[in-house]
Every structure is written in structure tokens, then in C-alpha cells.
Amino acid sequence: MATANGIAAIRAGASSIMTSVNGLAEGTGNAALEEIVMALKYLENIDLGINTSRFREISEYVAKASSRAIPVWKAIVGTNVFAHESGIHADGVLKNPRNYEVFEPAEVGLTRQLVVGKHSGSHTILHKFKEFGIDLTDTEANEILALTRAMSVDLKRTLFDKELMYIYRDYKESKKKQETAEDSDNID
Numbered sequence: 001m002a003t004a005n006g007i008a009a010i011r012a013g014a015s016s017i018m019t020s021v022n023g024l025a026e027g028t029g030n031a032a033l034e035e036i037v038m039a040l041k042y043l044e045n046i047d048l049g050i051n052t053s054r055f056r057e058i059s060e061y062v063a064k065a066s067s068r069a070i071p072v073w074k075a076i077v078g079t080n081v082f083a084h085e086s087g088i089h090a091d092g093v094l095k096n097p098r099n100y101e102v103f104e105p106a107e108v109g110l111t112r113q114l115v116v117g118k119h120s121g122s123h124t125i126l127h128k129f130k131e132f133g134i135d136l137t138d139t140e141a142n143e144i145l146a147l148t149r150a151m152s153v154d155l156k157r158t159l160f161d162k163e164l165m166y167i168y169r170d171y172k173e174s175k176k177k178q179e180t181a182e183d184s185d186n187i188d
Contacts, residue, residue: 002023002030002032003032003039003075007036007039007040007044018030018031019036020033021059022070022077038052038108041103054109055109056108076108077108077109077110082105082112083113084113085114085116085117085119085124086120087123090123114128115158116158116159116164122138125144125148129144132165144168147171148164148167151163
């Protein structure tokens, strides 16, 4: 509630509020600087002129100094704030980032991530492989999607890019063997 209380105070006429980085300070319930600044900018149209692109860097510094990791789900600066896995969600972000992101990740020192896991869709697969310089057909994307979902469920996590490339390599080898078997059946 610290961020909400801080914004309410500004709306009620306060000219300043106390904040901290990552919400850490002497006591509890401190409003996080990054949350207040971005809320003021995007909810109240008040730009304080702060270089917000360094928020992640500052948060990492405070996290290291305090020996408290930044939770991946931490508002504004958490690494998963701009990570998208769900098929419809990722597709929406690819079509228009504003569907799910109020501001660009770079504005707070982060990057957008499309992660592949059990909830991913074929558009994510097409996009990820295009990043690797590989153009897939819709059929290939759907078949690879099934393999990635199965691996993600087995591993109980999202997949690394290297694992996607292993899946792709195995998929291509399997297709080649299947074609070779069909060709030998046709010859007989």
C-alpha cells in the first residue's frame, strides 16, 4: 500500500514524499522510488525528470549492498516484469506491446523476453526461431511447440534458447529419418 498511499498523498496536495530503492529503508512500508516515479509519470502525467533507464542498475546495486535479491516479480524492476510466456499474451505483445506493457522495458533498464514453456503458443515459436535466423512453416512451428511443451512439463520450467535449438536439431533429424523411411518404402 506504500505506493498507493504515496500517490494519494500527492493527489491530496503533498509536495514531497519519502521513498527508498527496492522499498528498503529503516522500518516497514516504505514506498519504492521506482514505483512512485513510474506511477506519477503514467497515472498522474507528472514527469520528475529522473533518468528511469537506470532503475534496474540502481536496484541491483542496493540489492547487492543489502544482501537482498530483487524478487523476479518485483514491480517495475523485477526480471520477469517484461517476460511473456502464455500464447495469447505473447502474441498480443508481439502485435502491440501496449497490450500488456504500460511502458517500454528499456525505460527502466530491462528488456522484453518471450519465454518458451508449457503455456507458449505457435506465434512465440515462430518469433523465437526467427530470432535464431530460422524461418519455420506453421506446421513445423506447431510440431516443435508440442515438443517444447512436453520438455517444459518434464523439466518443470521454461526452456533456454540452447534447449530450443536441441529440440529443433532433433526434430529435423527425425523428419529426415522419416522421409528416408518413406522413400525406401516407395522403392520397395
